[in-house]
Amino acid sequence: MNKQFRSGFVSIVGKPNVGKSTLMNRLMGEKLSIISPKPQTTRQQVKGIYNSPESQIIFLDTPGFLKPRYELQERMVEYIKGSLKNTDLILFITDVSTYPTDYDEQVCQILKHSSAPKLAILNKMDLVSQEVTKAKMAQMEALFFDEIIPISALYMESADSFITRISSFLPFAQPYYATDEISDLPMRFFVQEIVREQIFLRYREEIPYASTVTCEQYKEFPNKVEISVNLWLERNSQKPILLGAGGKKIKELRLAAEKEIHSIVGKRVKLEVWVKIKQNWRKKKNALNEFGYL
Ligand SMILES: Nc1nc2c(ncn2[C@@H]2O[C@H](COP(=O)(O)OP(=O)(O)OP(=O)(O)O)[C@@H](O)[C@H]2O)c(=O)[nH]1
Ligand SMILES: [Mg+2]
Known part of the structure; x- marks a missing residue:
């Protein structure tokens, strides 16, 4: 060494x-x-x-x-x-x-x-x-x-x-992690973040701050990946804003996220997005734990 x-x-x-x-x-x-x-x-x-x-x-x-x-x-x-x-x-x-x-x-x-x-x-x-x-x-x-x-x-x-x-500035030391890895976080985490980034880029005012994403399913096949995420909001009144007229906005978001995930995994991506409500989740300890903010 x-x-x-x-x-x-x-x-x-x-x-x-x-x-x-x-x-x-x-x-x-x-x-x-x-x-x-x-x-x-x-x-x-x-x-x-x-x-x-x-x-x-x-x-x-x-x-x-x-x-x-x-x-x-x-x-x-x-x-x-x-x-x-x-x-x-x-x-x-x-x-x-x-x-x-x-x-x-x-x-x-x-x-x-x-x-x-x-x-x-x-x-x-x-x-x-x-x-x-x-x-x-x-x-x-x-x-x-x-x-x-x-x-x-x-x-x-x-x-x-x-x-x-x-x-x-770093000390002489052996590597802490495998030298062929760029992250120790699972693909599910990146899926959540990619969907969240699209929310930050596409919506104004409170929607990005009132939303969070959990990856419920990530199934990898030889030539495709099937993913299901929940997109959580704080109030029912936020749902129509997120969906857009005839569901147009959420569809655009889903397609953009699919494209980005595809560029990482190099396989066909089928992404399902389910919009859900958890009242005031940002202020609740239990909800935050459940959503992975540990
Ligand atoms: N003009 C300019 N914009 C930059 C530069 N670096 C970052 N930005 C922009 O600044 C904005 C915020 O960048 P982020 O990297 O998300 O900033 P951050 O510090 O991680 O922000 P938080 O995660 O919200 O704390 C984005 O729109 C970037 O494109 C830069 O060198 N010049
Ligand atoms: Mg940042």
Whole structure:
């Protein structure tokens, strides 16, 4: 075994919508986390396992930090805190065009207590001038970061130098996971997330926040996959909005999700979507447990 091999956990944290998931997908070179222009898209910790001959980097994408207003958000904040335990490196991501916000400062307060090295990533630099980026970098210098790195996760051409920098902070260690896996999450989880991403992309206002998805069946055959998901809403009045006139909107959502799942599994996909109601599920501990927010 190579004595120079590095391996470790890298937590990606920051307020909602700053580009945490976009960055993880870029670094992984694979789409593992769902992305949308709306805040609070990521709800759970999503692990991405990056393997190279020199290193294994385990990225933990987390929900955006916010002040919890209901039980689901309490759990989202717990997922962030959980990712900071035993981590080897923290990537604090912020949006250079809006930094510093109250939430940025609150995240920094939490990070202060971790002994792991910390990099500040000023993302979305494509949105501002070089002068603004430089000024914001200077502003961060007084803080506790080991490095301040401006990037544009969306337009980054190659992640190679970023990966090299990240690995240099990791300890020499054997890989934690099999070196041919990019995730330890089951396909059922990705199905749920793909359907949820379509909800975030296609509906406005409360619908994305009032919905969650559970994969009830995932049957794989030699040339096809049959999947059944439940799409849960909080109130009956939300159902007609989700379905759209004559069921048109839900059909479009289903077809888009089928297409994306097909691109991953490479087989014909038959996806059934059942719309169900669980009153106020976001505020109920039992419902959250049942839906996998553990
Ligand atoms: N202009 C620009 N937009 C970006 C960049 N990186 C991400 N975005 C956009 O920012 C939005 C949010 O990106 P996400 O990756 O979902 O952000 P997040 O931090 O994971 O958000 P939550 O999961 O909600 O906390 C999406 O519309 C992205 O396309 C960037 O470098 N430049
Ligand atoms: Mg995200």
